[in-house]
Every structure is written in structure tokens, then in C-alpha cells.
Amino acid sequence: MFFHRQELQFSSTPDKPDAVFARKLQEVLGGQYGEITVAMQYGFQSWNAHIPGKYRDLLFGIGAEEFGHVEMLATMIAQLLEDAPLGVTGDAVQDDPAVAAIVGGTDVQHAIVAGAGARPVDSNGNPWSAAYVTASGNLLADFHANANAEMQGRVQVARLYHMTEDKGVRDMLGFLLARDTMHQNQWLRAIEQLKEDGLEQLPVPSNFPQKKEHTDVSYQYLNFSDGAAAADGPWAQGPTPDGNGTFSYHDGPTTSAPMPEPTRPDARLFGTTD
Amino acid sequence: MFFHRQELQFSSTPDKPDAVFARKLQEVLGGQYGEITVAMQYGFQSWNAHIPGKYRDLLFGIGAEEFGHVEMLATMIAQLLEDAPLGVTGDAVQDDPAVAAIVGGTDVQHAIVAGAGARPVDSNGNPWSAAYVTASGNLLADFHANANAEMQGRVQVARLYHMTEDKGVRDMLGFLLARDTMHQNQWLRAIEQLKEDGLEQLPVPSNFPQKKEHTDVSYQYLNFSDGAAAADGPWAQGPTPDGNGTFSYHDGPTTSAPMPEPTRPDARLFGTTD
Amino acid sequence: MFFHRQELQFSSTPDKPDAVFARKLQEVLGGQYGEITVAMQYGFQSWNAHIPGKYRDLLFGIGAEEFGHVEMLATMIAQLLEDAPLGVTGDAVQDDPAVAAIVGGTDVQHAIVAGAGARPVDSNGNPWSAAYVTASGNLLADFHANANAEMQGRVQVARLYHMTEDKGVRDMLGFLLARDTMHQNQWLRAIEQLKEDGLEQLPVPSNFPQKKEHTDVSYQYLNFSDGAAAADGPWAQGPTPDGNGTFSYHDGPTTSAPMPEPTRPDARLFGTTD
Amino acid sequence: MFFHRQELQFSSTPDKPDAVFARKLQEVLGGQYGEITVAMQYGFQSWNAHIPGKYRDLLFGIGAEEFGHVEMLATMIAQLLEDAPLGVTGDAVQDDPAVAAIVGGTDVQHAIVAGAGARPVDSNGNPWSAAYVTASGNLLADFHANANAEMQGRVQVARLYHMTEDKGVRDMLGFLLARDTMHQNQWLRAIEQLKEDGLEQLPVPSNFPQKKEHTDVSYQYLNFSDGAAAADGPWAQGPTPDGNGTFSYHDGPTTSAPMPEPTRPDARLFGTTD
Amino acid sequence: MFFHRQELQFSSTPDKPDAVFARKLQEVLGGQYGEITVAMQYGFQSWNAHIPGKYRDLLFGIGAEEFGHVEMLATMIAQLLEDAPLGVTGDAVQDDPAVAAIVGGTDVQHAIVAGAGARPVDSNGNPWSAAYVTASGNLLADFHANANAEMQGRVQVARLYHMTEDKGVRDMLGFLLARDTMHQNQWLRAIEQLKEDGLEQLPVPSNFPQKKEHTDVSYQYLNFSDGAAAADGPWAQGPTPDGNGTFSYHDGPTTSAPMPEPTRPDARLFGTTD
Amino acid sequence: MFFHRQELQFSSTPDKPDAVFARKLQEVLGGQYGEITVAMQYGFQSWNAHIPGKYRDLLFGIGAEEFGHVEMLATMIAQLLEDAPLGVTGDAVQDDPAVAAIVGGTDVQHAIVAGAGARPVDSNGNPWSAAYVTASGNLLADFHANANAEMQGRVQVARLYHMTEDKGVRDMLGFLLARDTMHQNQWLRAIEQLKEDGLEQLPVPSNFPQKKEHTDVSYQYLNFSDGAAAADGPWAQGPTPDGNGTFSYHDGPTTSAPMPEPTRPDARLFGTTD
Numbered sequence A, B, C, D, E, F: 001m002f003f004h005r006q007e008l009q010f011s012s013t014p015d016k017p018d019a020v021f022a023r024k025l026q027e028v029l030g031g032q033y034g035e036i037t038v039a040m041q042y043g044f045q046s047w048n049a050h051i052p053g054k055y056r057d058l059l060f061g062i063g064a065e066e067f068g069h070v071e072m073l074a075t076m077i078a079q080l081l082e083d084a085p086l087g088v089t090g091d092a093v094q095d096d097p098a099v100a101a102i103v104g105g106t107d108v109q110h111a112i113v114a115g116a117g118a119r120p121v122d123s124n125g126n127p128w129s130a131a132y133v134t135a136s137g138n139l140l141a142d143f144h145a146n147a148n149a150e151m152q153g154r155v156q157v158a159r160l161y162h163m164t165e166d167k168g169v170r171d172m173l174g175f176l177l178a179r180d181t182m183h184q185n186q187w188l189r190a191i192e193q194l195k196e197d198g199l200e201q202l203p204v205p206s207n208f209p210q211k212k213e214h215t216d217v218s219y220q221y222l223n224f225s226d227g228a229a230a231a232d233g234p235w236a237q238g239p240t241p242d243g244n245g246t247f248s249y250h251d252g253p254t255t256s257a258p259m260p261e262p263t264r265p266d267a268r269l270f271g272t273t274d
């Protein structure tokens, strides 16, 4: 169960409205790596967990915080939209080219659809999609997804930080950056702990018997391009991170098979054939 | 430029058609973590790279291989669909309940839309979407996305491996599993190399001045749920992976702010207000 | 069957082109609550109706009008796009900052994809999706969906009305507003009539035996937030609109159940477990 | 802020696994009118509210409960998936035609992607989309959207109730039905209260000056189909629900305008013209 | 304006219900090349036309027919769903494996969401999307799109014809096939007429000055694969259909350019660079 | 298999950055008719081919070239984004209204999400979708789809050509225009060859026995609109392109059927009925 308290985790009030920035801020609310994504992702990972205790508790604990971040951003965006010129006619200010320029940079659905409210969309107005969510049931894979999500999210917030000089906005972004820092660190530590606890190892999934794969190509770097420097990395020689092999380097494939004959399905499917 | 050769990297021919499995196999062709995703993801990361040399060459080199995996899966799926009963009437076989059961498990668009051909969709028929792709320009973040993609992909292939007993299919899956093993290892090694080369550090992005974030909450685990075991992990105490702090544990938030007053936007937006 | 006449229901010609407003007007053509939505929604409701006579005739009668509104808006948008600067170079006017500002506010696909034509998309360029349509077969539920659609639509048209001073555009919007007024009133009246005819009652669906639900919580307002004023509304006390109960107010849940143990599915799904 | 407690609002445990029903139950978790939709919808309506007090408190109070319903359904679905045959080979049971039939009715991504976990999708595997959410800032319109959502949702749960005989599942559905009953009643009562408080009236939005619309057609039923019974309803005669007019009935349109001339945009857009 | 008549263009009644075929038939109602697509496509092409007279009249005339085909299919699907076992429990028939098999092949949203009604989706339940629509303003391009749509559509109907033995269904499909035959012929003839009227020529768009393109490669077949037979076609030698050149054949590219240096954007975008 | 070479087919370097044009150029990279579409379309058509030899070789040969066009455009876009003002504050230049105007015309995700990199989206930021792809297995239908794709694509490139005066950009567009010219000609020639080889004829699919369709309406132009000029085209009289009939013209339908009775499905689906 979730319980709501009418407080925010941190101040989310801009110094003044800015409808153009409101649009940009939508990215970290409703974009591929916005707060809705991490809230739902950690939620589904916890509900689908197959092991009680600290890992599930960790997911529950961070997931609920993220729903609060969704609320902080939505609240901030509504305030950023409060008094900005929204393309409504009859205002002298609309004749100002600078204002017209601003209007060009806003999300027009903020005005037409939401009446100056936040929306569950990204900065280009694409509705948030659950296709962004990852929850496979394999925690080593999923914690890498989580670390990545917090990294992409922190990169985006850092970019947004430099796109405004509003102290109130920057204050909130500074808070979200700190929480992204924490969550990056947590997922990376949890990755190590899964291995230390003997629950998962590399390669993921580690309980699939590796002998069933074609191990002859398991550690070959097959360079399908012609960039010579590709061979200079530690991914082309030396021991592999999973501890099971040694990298080798090859120009192009080491195996090949003839292209199969074209298929000839049922004639009543009316494909072109001879 | 890409050059095509009418050979496959590995044999991709089933022992016999199986339209139900053809549908399932679509997941790793056109799903969130299918081969189209990694091919396009590594492609865009290479085209957007901001540094010449080994990292870009690595992306180019693996990316082109993945386009070949797309082809292997599409070719395999077309063959799996070749002679299976596709719900076409007038065949005695259609009266068999077992056959009817099988038909229920197929992707009906395989027959109706593609005429027994592979499609750029997942195992539920959702068209592949470029919203699956990650390419931020920050390689430390993106390589974590890549490691995650190879892990999710290998988990899915491993699951599919046990959903068929067709030796030809398993042979190809065993090859793809091996390549996923390799690519997992490569991205994980590349992550370490980025740090060793001094190009990126944790937290991502490391060149954003951390003092601008609210560092007081940068290493606090704020448990917004009531699972006591959450405090027992190494993510609640001890040094953080980024080397910049020490984890601490807290029940709930350590900060709060009052909920801002509701906004009162322009009356011509016809929102409900007092 | 549908028959087309090359006339419009009302004049749909702007006084002068305005490519920025053309983009905004797309919302009520191809948005979540645009004319395509209501046309298709009333269509599917009529085709799926389970009762002959006045309700189905009502749906048919309004549905066909809405297809004409789609045409009015498409025609208007094409004219709004006719002579506006579309970002084509070589025009002196392009050097004017005011013009540049305008260009920033247009839908660039209007020019690139449609060659100055209307498109079946919303004001942010999202293609219209049939996921907007509601047609459940339960007319009491669906007529509420229809009333809502006409309300959201009229709110949007009213907002757009103030975003232009073009008399031709406002004339058409004034017509669409009047039709939305009518349709709101019609669906609300039809809701009452369904109840008077004894076809449906509250709660929807009324022919599901209410005793099968957990009636102890059927009229309890469980406040999962801490806003004290929530108890001050008539939704927290007094008789319920369905006539079957009395509202009561509660801080938080009145029931609870322990969280189930994590699941342990087949090991060949490679989830993380102990 | 949202706080999570590791309890459920009501028991959500099936008597036994049923992977086919798990798929069906996804509809009310991640479908157009599933619990994710209402949770997010009430959330955005509260964050975008323009008036403090009881209406916003009502939204906050119900919204948080809905997030708990999301959790109940996800938890239930994971358990329904626990031991069911998932198409994995090597099990004798797979040879049973009845089992094959069952497998045909499952969501194959439950196994391949989520490893027997719940997913944020509908019963056909379409990812949940924020395009389902309505939050206009006009509470009279939005509360109609909410009433509709609870009606559609209750209709779907009632249908699902008869698609299973599992007592544990039916018990939970009986609880959700009761809560839908409550929420239908609450939104309908809140609609009345908005009018009583003088905040909103019909037609929505009521503070748009009705004289600006073409009032001559504001109360005309224009029947664009040929169903004669359409005239027999109270939507074709008598006073209108908004109290501002009287319905009249007309076969077809009462107004018309000539189709405008085709547009002739810039030749550099390469449209076909004379 | 569109006017509706409560008649169908052709009988659309099945001999008996068949919920599995109802699902399949959704493809030609709400799929990429279903009737909704052509109805909307011809509609937008007519509304965006830049030339009065026969071409626009042709578009209007066929477009309105297609809306009637949408209705025919929706009506047929509702009837196919009427009495079929829909997975509702408590029916003896549900215990029959054959019935279970059938249920596995249905669209479960037909029952849960639409209550045995048609839906604006394809045979895998993907909502119809306006992204399927083509309307560029260039009639030579668009008529090719139309010819293709009628061809793809007729191929799909022909496939469906063999997936049922229901005489009523086949009767309707036989009618739709005939109309597709007509419309294919019409668009192909209209393509010729556009050229005869001197309105458009190849290559499309013909009024773009061809000398501005790199004419040295305008008629070279550059084979980026290694299939030798590619040179054996009339696309590799002889005069070109546009009458402006002669085909020539080349193994691989005849031009090349060095890969540009990686970009170095603003450091505040936090990309990885040296 | 695909092999990558770190060269481009043609110079893809702008004279100077232009973030607004970068956004527009996304259309032909990731739009409905962008290079990703044709690359994937020809790929799937080749993998699904049912006949060896020249047609499949043709598809392979052009398909691989298109992947190189994807790369050219991505590379060009990244360079167009290199130094443009991206809305980052603290730059004096940002105060310039002209700059603000420019910023309004950019894709803000270029900066926030991709860090000045290309993205697999169209010019409005819609992610590329595999729903754009056509691959039916019937080559006569599919080659019409291909011809249409190359025509739509060339129209869009021609429009973009006039939206920039950058010589480097125009140079690349001039190259792409030439290749579109070639590919239009190739698909049109291949259409003729299929017929000459006796593999396919009109109407598509030609191997469906035409006598099974309702041939009485196979060549009737039924004008469902009232545009009199529709009868003046060669599609209303004279021989049909398929050589099997003669066009005739009719005002409205020549057939009709009564609307079937409403359906009465299972009462447990809770539809409204009498």
C-alpha cells in the first residue's frame, strides 16, 4: 500500500514562471529515463521479486521515493507554467517578438490540453510508455538496468541544470542530482553484493549452463568494421570480466554458413514464388 | 557504409517448422531487447561519438555484427513458418484439436500480413520502436545501457532455449548466447577502461561539479518502505562505489518542504478555481 | 453506408493563413479528444450496440456529424497553412526575427510531410491512436465517456478561441462550441433516459449482483492522503448517488492483508532466487 | 511524498496458478482503464489543481489508494504465473493437448520477458500509455472522466469475475468491485458538489461566454443518419440539462457552406496543382 | 459532410459465430492496410488537394465508400463474436479441450474490453494508428501509396478467405475483394492520367529540377550485396522508366567520402570526449 | 552478414551548424518514409523472399545501401548540432531574440537526451516505428510499396533542399535525391519485370481465382460523393489496367443490404440490452 503526505521531499518552487523550461523539464518527468520510469520499474521489480529480504526491501524503499519525485516535478512544472504567455491573444505582450520566440519553444499541449498543468509526457510531447520499463526477474540484469537508468537520468538533469538560471529550479535539480548520485551508487553496490552472496554471477544468467553455448566464440571480438583501434582495447585481449575466458581479436567473422534457400509456404498465402 | 554478403554468421535452420516457436522467437528479433535494438543502439552511439579511436571503433565493430544477427533471426523465423498449419481451412489437419491448440499460439499476422515471413515486432506483435534505443553521448552511461541490453537479451535467449527441442534452433541459440556472453564482457571491460583512461568516473556524469548538488543527501539511503532488511545491505553503510562518500541509512526522508499553493493560471484556460 | 456531399456544415475559412495556429488546431482534429476520436467512438458504439431503436439511432446520428467536423477542421488547417512562411529559404521574409519566431512554433511536418496539408495528428505531432476510443457495449458507461469527450473537447476549443483573433477561425470555433454544447446535453440526457427506461442503473454495471462484491467497503471513503478537507465533501457522508448506501469517512484503509511470499517460478526462467 | 507499507489493502492470492487468467487480468492492471490509469490520472489532476481544499484532498486521497491497487494486481498476477506450464519443453505435461491449448492463451512475454512476473501492459501485451490519462484542469470535465474510468473499470472487473472460478481471485475482484462502486459514487457526487458550490456549471467550460458560440445550433439535434427513432428520445425535445435551452430535432444539417477552393501552397512544396 | 444510411453496401452476416476468425478479421478493419487506413488516407488526400476537379472528386468518391467498409467489417465482427465461448466459466463447454483451444486463439479484449464488440485494432490488438496514413500533397506519389494499399489489402483479404469456410463471411470477403480489384485498377489508371494531363512525371516530384541532383549516380545500380543475379534484371541495364537515363550496374559504391571527425559539442552536455 | 567500412558513400558535412535544420532533417532519417524505413523494409522483404535469384538479389543489394544512408544522415545531423546555441544559459548569445527564435525551432531532445547527437526519430520527435514497414511476401504489392516509399522520400528531400542554403547539406541532399531517382526507377522496372516473367499479374494477388470475388462490382466506380467530375476520368470508363474488364460509372452503390439486428451476447458481458 502507498500512503500520501501533502509535503514534498524538497522545495520545488521556481523563482518565476518559464513555460519554455517547463517543457524541457518534462523530459525527466515523463521521458524514457524520467521519474515515472524508475518509479514503475522499481515497483514492478519488487512485485516480481523471487527472494524475500534485503533486495526486495531495497526495491520497495527506493521505488516509493521515486513516486515522490514524480510529484515534485509535476508540481514544479505547474508552477513554471503559471503566468507565462501561452499564446493567448489580446495581450499586448504577444506582439513582442521575444515573446513570440518564447511561445515557439513551449509545449502547446501544456496550454490546450492541460490548462497550464504538467503532463505525463516527455519534452517532445510523447506520452510516457510502459515499454520503457525493465523487470526481468533476474536481479543482476535488472540492477544493471537500474544503474543505467540513474546514470541517464543524472546526465539529463545535469544538462537541464545549465539550461536555466532560476535559483528555485536549480535548487530542486541539485537535490535530484544528489539522489541520482545515491541511487547510482546503490545499484552498483547491489550488483557486487549479488555476486558476493553467490546469487548471480557473470555472464547473466549465470545458471544457464555455459557449455550449452558455442563457447568457441564466447570470447572472440569479431570486428565487423574496419577501425583498427578496436584491437587496442582490453576487450580484445586479456582475461574476461566473468573470469571464464580470454579475449581474442579477429577481423570479421570466424564462422559462416550459407544463406538458406528461400522458403515456399502454402500457396494460399499468395506470396511470389516460382 | 554497410556491405552485405549472402552468408550467415552461423547456421540458422530449424530441423522442422514450428509456428508457435516462430512467434516466441520474435521477441529477440524485434522486442525491447532484441537484435534490432542493439544494432540500432550501437549504430547511433557510434555516429554520435565525440572521441575518435578505440571506443568508436568498438561500437562500429559490434554494431555491424548485430545487423547480421537480425538477419539470422529473420531467416530462422521464415523457415519456422514454412509448413506449419496456419489456420487455413480445408486441411484435414485443421480438425485435430492439437492443431487447433497450436494455431492459438501463433502470431496470426505472420500469416495474414507477412505470408509466413518474419516481422519487425516482438512476441506479442508490438512493432519495434526506436524508443528502446539509448545513445546519450556519455559513454559511461551508454556502456551500462549496453551491458544491460546484452544481459536482458541473454536471459531471454536462455529462456527460449528451453522452450524448444529443435536441434537446429538450439544450435543457433547456442551461438547467440555465446555472442551475448562476449558482448556482456566487452561492455563491462569498456566501462573499466573508460575510468582507467580518465575519461569518465562515477557518479555519471562525473564532470558535472558535484558540489552543485545537495551533497548532504548524496549518500543517504532513505527507505520509503517499511522493509527492515533494507538496512542490512552494503548500500546502507560503508564506502560508496564512487569513492566520494559513505552510505548512511534513514527511515523515510531527511528533508521535507510544504506542498506549494495551487497555481492560478490565466482564466482563459478555463480551469476550475475559486 | 456513408455518403459524402461536397459542402461543409459551416464556413471553415480563415481570414488569413497562420501556420502556428494551424498546428494548435490539430489538437481538436487529431488529439485525444479531437473530432476523429468522437467520430470513431460513436461509430464503434453504434456498430457494437445490443439494442435496436433510439439509442443506436442517436449514436448513428451524431457519429456521422462528427466525420463532417473532421473534414471542417482538415479543410481549415489546409487553408491556414496556405501562404505562411514555412522555413523555405530564399525568401527575404525569412530574415525577419519575427518570422523566425513564428517558424519555431509551426509543425514542421506540415511542410515536410504534408506539403502544407492537414495531418491526422495532435498539436505535438503524435499520430491519432485508436487507443483513445471507448466502446464497451455498456451504454451507461459509454455515455459517460461521451459526455466527458464533449466536455474535454469544448474546453480545448474554448482555449483555442482565445489563441487567435482571426474572425474566420473564431466563427468556425463558435460553431463547434455550439455543437459541443448540444452533444454534452444530449449524452447527459441520454444517461438519465437509460435509467428511466430501466436499462441501466448505478453502479455500472448494475446487473452484476452487488452482493458478490465486498459491500462492507462499497461506501467507505478511505483517505490515503492527509488532506483533512477531504472529509468535508458530500462524498464522505450522506446517501450515495446509486441510492444503495451511505458514505462514511476513514483515515486510511479499513482492511489489510500481509504481503504474499515472493514467487518461485520454474528455474529455467533464470530469475534470481535463493 | 508517497510512503510504502509492505501490506496489501486486501488479500491478493489465488487458490492456484492460472497463466491464462493472469494474461486476462493484465487488462485491469495496465489497460486503458486499468489501475495504472486511474492512479496516474488522479495524481496529475491533484498536482495540476488550481484550488486548495476538499477537491484536491479528494484527488490525493483516492489517487494514493489506486497505486495500492496496482500493487495488488501485480502481486496477484505474479502468483497466478507461479507454477503454470509456460511452454518450456521437456515436461511431460507439454504433450497434453489441453496444456498446449492453455499455453496458446497465455501472454508469452510473461515467460520470455518477465520470467513469470507481472508487466505494465494490457491483456494483449500493449504497453501502458500515458495517452490514457486525462487531466485538463477543469474539474467538472475531469470528474466526468473519472466517473467514466471507474465505470469502464468496474465493467471489466465484472467480466473477469465470470472468467474464473478461483475463489482467491474472485475474492480480490469482489474487493476491487466494491472500491469501484465507491469511486463511481464519489465522482458523481463531486460533480454535483462542484455545481452546488458555484464553481462550474453546464455546459463545460461554463465560464466561456456562451453568447460567443453559434447559439442557434446549440440545442438542435441534427440527425445525420436515417434512424427515425432518434427523434423519440428526450434529447430531441424538452428542456436541456444545462437549463439554458430546449432541444429541437432536425433531419440532417440546418446550416451549410460551400467547400472552399483547394489551396495552392508554395510551389517548392511540390504538391500537384494546375 | 457525411450522411449515414442504416444499410450496408453488401450483406455482412456470418452463418455462425466464430470468435477466432473475428480476431483475424480485425486485421483488415484496423490494421496497417485495413479499411480505416484507406478511409482516412483518401479523406486527408482530398482535404489537402491543391487542384479542383476530377482527381479530388475521385478521392472524395472512393473515400466515403471506405468508411462504409469499416462499418461492414465492424458489423460482421460483432456478429462473429455473438455466441462463441468467450472464456466465461461455469459453462460445461469450457471443459472441452477443443473449446479451450479456440479460446486461446481469440482476442481477449473482444470480451473484456468490448463485451463482444468490434475494436479499432489489428489482429494482434495493436490500436489503429494514424501513422499508417499517407497524404503528401503530391498526387503521383500518393496514388502509388493508394495502389499499394489496395494491393496489400487484397492480399490480406485473399488470405483470410481461405481461413474460413463460413459462407456468409466468404460472401462478404468476395465483395471486398471485388472492390479492391476496382480500386487497384482506378489508382493505377489515375497514375497514368496524371502523366497524360502533364501534371506529374517521373521521377517524383518531377518539378524539382533534376540538374540539382547528382545526376552521375541517378541511374547507377550500386549493388551493396554479393548476389550476382542482381545484374540480370532490366533495372541494371537499358532505358529507365522515367525516360531520362540508362541503367548501369556496379559492384558496390562508385563514390566515397571519409568519415568526418567526431563532433565536440558544448562541454555542458557532458558527452564523453578527450 | 553486414560489414561496415568507416567511409561514407558521399560527403555528409555541413558548411556550418544549424540545429533547426538538424531537427527537420530527422524526418528523412527516422520518419515514416525515412532511410530507416527503407533499409528495414528491403531487409525484411529479402529475408522473407520465396524465390531465389534476381529479385532477392535486388532487394539485398539496395537494402544494404540504405543502411549506409541512415549513417550519412545521422553523421550529418550530429555535425549540424555541433556548435549551435542549445538553450544553455550563461551565454550572452542567448539574450538575442533571433537566437531565442532559433532555439524554439530545435528538437530539445537533441540536447537533453542525445547531447547533440542524432536520434532515431522523425522531425516531431516521434520514435521510428516498425509499423512503417511493409513486407507481405507478394512482390508485386511490395514493389509498389517500395516505389511509393522512394517517391515520398524524394518529395521530402526535395522540400528540405529548399529549407537550407548550406552548400554542404545541399550537396548531400543532391546525392540522396539522385539515389531516390534511381530507386524509383528500379522498383517501377521490377514491377514490369514481374509481369513479364509471368510471376504476378494484376489484380494483386493474381493467383487468387477472380471468379470467387463478386465480379459484378469489380469494375464499377461507385461515387459515394457528389463530385460530378469524377466521371470524367479514365477510371470511370474504358478498359481496366488489369485487362480483365471495363470501367463503368455509378452514382452511389449498386448493391445494398439491410443493417443486421443488434447482437445479444452473453449477459455476463454486461452490455446494455433489452
Ligand SMILES: [Ca+2]
Pocket (backbone or CB within 6 Å): A035, A038, A066, A069, A176, A179, A180
Ligand atoms: Ca529520482
Ligand SMILES: [Ca+2]
Pocket (backbone or CB within 6 Å): B035, B038, B066, B069, B176, B179, B180
Ligand atoms: Ca546479438
Ligand SMILES: [Ca+2]
Pocket (backbone or CB within 6 Å): C035, C038, C066, C069, C176, C179, C180
Ligand atoms: Ca464535434
Ligand SMILES: [Ca+2]
Pocket (backbone or CB within 6 Å): D035, D038, D066, D069, D176, D179, D180
Ligand atoms: Ca481501483
Ligand SMILES: [Ca+2]
Pocket (backbone or CB within 6 Å): E035, E038, E066, E069, E176, E179, E180
Ligand atoms: Ca475497401
Ligand SMILES: [Ca+2]
Pocket (backbone or CB within 6 Å): F035, F038, F066, F069, F176, F179, F180
Ligand atoms: Ca535512400
